[in-house]
Amino acid sequence: xxxxxxxxxxxxxxxxxxxxxxxxxxxxxxxxxxxxxxxxxxxxxxxxxxxxxxxxxxxxxxxxxxxxxxxxxxxxxxxxxxxxxxxxxxxxxxxxxxxxxxxxxxxxxxxxxxxxxxxxxxxxxxxxxxxxxxxxxxxxxxxxxxxxxxxxxxxxxxxxxxxxxxxxxxxxxxxxxxxxxxxxxxxxxxxxxxxxxxxxxxxxxxxxxxxxxxxxxxxxxxxxxxxxxxxxxxxxxxxxxxxxxxxxxxxxxxxxxxxxxxxxxxxxxxxxxxxxxxxxxxxxxxxxxxxxxxxxxxxxxxxxxxxxxxxxxxxxxxxxxxxxxxxxxxxxxxxxxxxxxxxxxxxxxxxxxxxxxxxxxxxxxxxxxxxxxxxxxxxxxxxxxxx
Amino acid sequence: xxxxxxxxxxxxxxxxxxxxxxxxxxxxxxxxxxxxxxxxxxxxxxxxxxxxxxxxxxxxxxxxxxxxxxxxxxxxxxxxxxxxxxxxxxxxxxxxxxxxxxxxxxxxxxxxxxxxxxxxxxxxxxxx
Numbered sequence: 423x424x425x426x427x428x429x430x431x432x433x434x435x436x437x438x439x440x441x442x443x444x445x446x447x448x449x450x451x452x453x454x455x456x457x458x459x460x461x462x463x464x465x466x467x468x469x470x471x472x473x474x475x476x477x478x479x480x481x482x483x484x485x486x487x488x489x490x491x492x493x494x495x496x497x498x499x500x501x502x503x504x505x506x507x508x509x510x511x512x513x514x515x516x517x518x519x520x521x522x523x524x525x526x527x528x529x530x531x532x533x534x535x536x537x538x539x540x541x542x543x544x545x546x547x548x549x550x551x552x553x554x555x556x557x558x559x560x561x562x563x564x565x566x567x568x569x570x571x572x573x574x575x576x577x578x579x580x581x582x583x584x585x586x587x588x589x590x591x592x593x594x595x596x597x598x599x600x601x602x603x604x605x606x607x608x609x610x611x612x613x614x615x616x617x618x619x620x621x622x623x624x625x626x627x628x629x630x631x632x633x634x635x636x637x638x639x640x641x642x643x644x645x646x647x648x649x650x651x652x653x654x655x656x657x658x659x660x661x662x663x664x665x666x667x668x669x670x671x672x673x674x675x676x677x678x679x680x681x682x683x684x685x686x687x688x689x690x691x692x693x694x695x696x697x698x699x700x701x702x703x704x705x706x707x708x709x710x711x712x713x714x715x716x717x718x719x720x721x722x723x724x725x726x727x728x729x730x731x732x733x734x735x736x737x738x739x740x741x742x743x744x745x746x747x748x749x750x751x752x753x754x755x756x757x758x759x760x761x762x763x764x765x766x767x768x769x770x771x772x773x774x775x776x777x778x779x780x781x782x783x784x785x786x787x788x789x790x791x792x793x794x795x796x797x798x799x800x801x802x803x804x805x806x807x808x809x
Numbered sequence: 810x811x812x813x814x815x816x817x818x819x820x821x822x823x824x825x826x827x828x829x830x831x832x833x834x835x836x837x838x839x840x841x842x843x844x845x846x847x848x849x850x851x852x853x854x855x856x857x858x859x860x861x862x863x864x865x866x867x868x869x870x871x872x873x874x875x876x877x878x879x880x881x882x883x884x885x886x887x888x889x890x891x892x893x894x895x896x897x898x899x900x901x902x903x904x905x906x907x908x909x910x911x912x913x914x915x916x917x918x919x920x921x922x923x924x925x926x927x928x929x930x931x932x933x934x935x936x937x
Contacts, residue, residue, distance in 0.1 A: 453871070454844070457844050457845050458844070458845045458869075458870045459845045459870060669870065669871055673870060734848070735847045735848045735868075736848045736850075737847070737848070737868065737870075737873075758870060758871075759847040759848070759868075761870075766847075788866070788873070
């Protein structure tokens with residue numbers, strides 16, 4: 423029997439505002455409030471507010487934090503400017519050389535929770551944001567690799583909340599609540615983080631997200647989360663902000679061509695084949711998995727991640743076979759009707775010989791072949807802001 | 810809503826018509842629970858439907874669901890334009906949002922289904 427799902431600091435708010443709560447990765451999370459399509463479109467047109475408190479927030483404290491992480495992450499951490507955030511994979515390697523990708527994560531040369539800013543000793547602390555479903559095993563694995571002294575791993579997930587404000591109006595909404603910190607947040611680069619005060623509450627705010635839109639992710643103390651959440655909704659109301667659930671988060675990231683751990687990215691993935699080579703820095707580095715990844719980068723034989731566009735609205739789902747000329751040559755990893763395009767799309771891992779853009783394919787959906795073709799990722803790219 | 814309308818536990822409704830056929834749709838509760846409908850597959854006129862078995866599919870952004878036949882019979886009509894205007898299911902689930910019309914093998918089979926009060930009690934007791 424699975425234990426009672428964990429509740430975020432916003433659980434009561436979700437329950438009181440029509441949130442349809444589901445058990446997701448051990449957490450009780452809203453999948454939607456009104457309509458996934460309405461919530462999705464609010465993010466593309468104006469702004470959406472997501473409770474992403476289920477994501478794991480870890481602080482790596484101590485003078486040796488950055489050097490320790492440098493030896494474990496697939497991405498180069500050493501020399502990251504203060505406040506930078508990078509997308510990385512976390513892989514383990516056993517004595518026999520078997521490599522398992524445990525998670526994809528954001529690593530920051532900055533604390534991920536506001537209370538840890540005081541732990542800052544110049545060389546840290548560093549922060550990690552990991553997937554909810556992988557948090558426990560990532561924490562356990564990282565702890566097993568801790569040196570005898572000098573580095574401490576703190577799981578700050580419980581006790582803090584994380585909100586994502588995403589969409590073209592996100593910057594105006596968040597900076598408007600940040601008083602004197604507003605200009606600094608407006609100028610914050612993509613994949614950078616800063617401590618700031620929002621709606622009177624100390625926060626760590628990063629220019630990151632998982633929707634393909636501009637926006638921020640905001641970490642605040644759990645006990646202040648509802649006040650910040652409501653302040654963002656009030657400030658966003660004139661723009662048309664909507665609270666959004668995990669349903670819209672999934673259609674938005676799919677439309678933006680972003681991989682999701684457990685779907686596009688799994689334990690034995692070849693990162694170079696699935697378009698995540700940028701998350702693996704091999705040159706002059708040693709870390710768990712490095713030799714396997716070097717071989718994969720050189721061989722270039724793994725099934726590659728592609729987009730598939732369908733003429734119709736019927737969605738292929740995870741596991742649907744991809745067929746070319748009667749032969750199966752891949753599997754769908756994620757698929758859905760996506761609102762901005764008004765038709766179904768999928769991401770799939772397919773053999774390299776059928777991966778070229780324009781290749782006609784059939785995807786078998788509940789015994790029924792659906793015609794489609796290989797299309798470039800992402801399916802949606804946000805318009806460049808006017809200069 | 811007709812007093813003769815009956816409901817399946819799987820949220821389809823069925824209403825006997827004067828000509829011996831019966832009209833089938835899905836309940837307002839089912840439409841509300843599904844939300845964001847994007848696709849529907851209907852059976853062909855003349856095909857057989859079997860009580861408790863799938864006769865079609867309805868798909869939302871999140872998931873695909875089967876449509877289950879409340880009773881066995883032959884399909885005599887389908888609401889062919891419904892898949893192009895799925896919003897009708899939300900606006901008028903018991904009228905313009907009808908899905909198929911069947912000729913039941915045994916009209917008395919409807920008596921084994923839930924009446925409106927029993928269906929509403931079922932819905933009220935299920936987690937939303």
